[in-house]
Amino acid sequence: xxxxxxxxxxxxxxxxxxxxxxxxxxxxxxxxxxxxxxxxxxxxxxxxxxxxxxxxxxxxxxxxxxxxxxxxxxxxxxxxxxxxxxxxxxxxxxxxxxxxxxxxxxxxxxxxxxxxxxxxxxxxxxxxxxxxxxxxxxxxxxxxxxxxxxxxxxxxxxxxxxxxxxxxxxxxxxxxxxxxxxxxxxxxxxxxxxxxxxxxxxxxxxxxxxxxxxxxxxxxxxxxxxxxxxxxxxxxxxxxxxxxxxxxxxxxxxxxxx
Numbered sequence: 070x071x072x073x074x075x076x077x078x079x080x081x082x083x084x085x086x087x088x089x090x091x092x093x094x095x096x097x098x099x100x101x102x103x104x105x106x107x108x109x110x111x112x113x114x115x116x117x118x119x120x121x122x123x124x125x126x127x128x129x130x131x132x133x134x135x136x137x138x139x140x141x142x143x144x145x146x147x148x149x150x151x152x153x154x155x156x157x158x159x160x161x162x163x164x165x166x167x168x169x170x171x172x173x174x175x176x177x178x179x180x181x182x183x184x185x186x187x188x189x190x191x192x193x194x195x196x197x198x199x200x201x202x203x204x205x206x207x208x209x210x211x212x213x214x215x216x217x218x219x220x221x222x223x224x225x226x227x228x229x230x231x232x233x234x235x236x237x238x239x240x241x242x243x244x245x246x247x248x249x250x251x252x253x254x255x256x257x258x259x260x261x262x263x264x265x266x267x268x269x270x271x272x273x274x275x276x277x278x279x280x281x282x283x284x285x286x287x288x289x290x291x292x293x294x295x296x297x298x299x300x301x302x303x304x305x306x307x308x309x310x311x312x313x314x315x316x317x318x319x320x321x322x323x324x325x326x327x
Contacts, residue, residue, distance in 0.1 A: 073112055073124040076207045077167070077197065078214035081119040081175075084221040085150040086280055090118035091219070093147040094140055099194070102137040109134065125207070129199040136199055140164070141191035149310035150278055152176070152222040161186040162193040166215050167203060175217040223275035226252070226308050227320040229260070229267040230288065230327055238268075238290050238301075245270050245305065248285035252276065263324075271320065278321070282307045288327055301327040 083091040098106060098113050106113060112124040123136070142148070142158050153176050161184045168178060179193055186192070206213045228245060232238065240257035247253075253273045260269040286305035289298050308323035315322040 072126045074126070074207055075122055075212040076125045077123040077203055077212060079121045080214060080216045081219070082216060083151070083219040085278055090120065092118050093142065093144040094119065095143045096121045096138055096140050096195070099137040099139050105134060105136055111136070128204055131199060131201040131204055134199040136197045138195040138197070139191035140193040140195055146310065150221055152220045158192050159186065160192065164193055164195045166195060166197045167213055168215055171214060172216045172218060175219045178217070221278040223277050224319060224321045225275050226272040227315050227317070227322045228254070228270050228325065229262050229322065230325045231265050231267050233326050240268055242290045242292065243268055244289045244291060246287055246289055248287065249283065252284055278310065288325065
């Protein structure tokens with residue numbers, strides 16, 4: 070490995086995971102890419118979650134060599150947490166690298182094609198032109214990299230609370246509160262869902278979808294004409310994509326019992 074030098078690196082980032090690496094995608098050489106790597110003595114290694122590196126010992130044919138890779142979805146949650154209108158993981162897409170800039174908006178750069186997706190292939194074929202620019206950058210000790218940035222959608226949060234027990238509360242008494250003060254919710258309204266009477270509230274504004282939130286939600290009831298506050302649920306879960314389906318696709322639903 071001492072004779073090998075870093076030629077190029079590909080990093081996948083996703084707003085849904087914040088500063089953490091994105092584990093939802095896998096990158097590997099295609100069969101054609103494996104053959105080229107063998108002929109040119111190239112090494113392709115995963116260096117961490119969402120990070121891959123290409124190394125070389127002998128210079129490639131910078132006029133003709135194109136290294137092909139396959140990008141695959143390994144977590145079905147990727148479809149739900151990615152802001153990608155019209156995306157179909159069963160379709161075929163293409164991405165050409167290197168890009169003009171290090172940070173690349175993945176959705177803009179990846180192009181849909183009419184090609185048929187073969188069995189065992191990822192959803193996106195990546196073609197890296199091993200040009201003189203990449204080689205010169207590697208020689209200077211500053212190898213290039215591509216950072217593919219995916220974005221998460223913003224959704225309003227919809228909460229349905231199902232009352233249990235004999236004690237009754239009026240919707241005007243109920244409050245869904247965020248201790249951090251970051252989220253405000255609408256007044257509760259009566260509704261029906263899952264064959265039950267429920268109390269419904271929604272966030273006043275859309276919230277960027279994340280796998281972890283710093284909010285602290287609790288359900289309270291204002292009693293004695295608002296003079297007394299009673300905590301009904303001290304910890305209210307944040308909604309997760311795919312757990313409960315809302316009639317409105319622009320909302321994430323969470324169900325609670327009190």
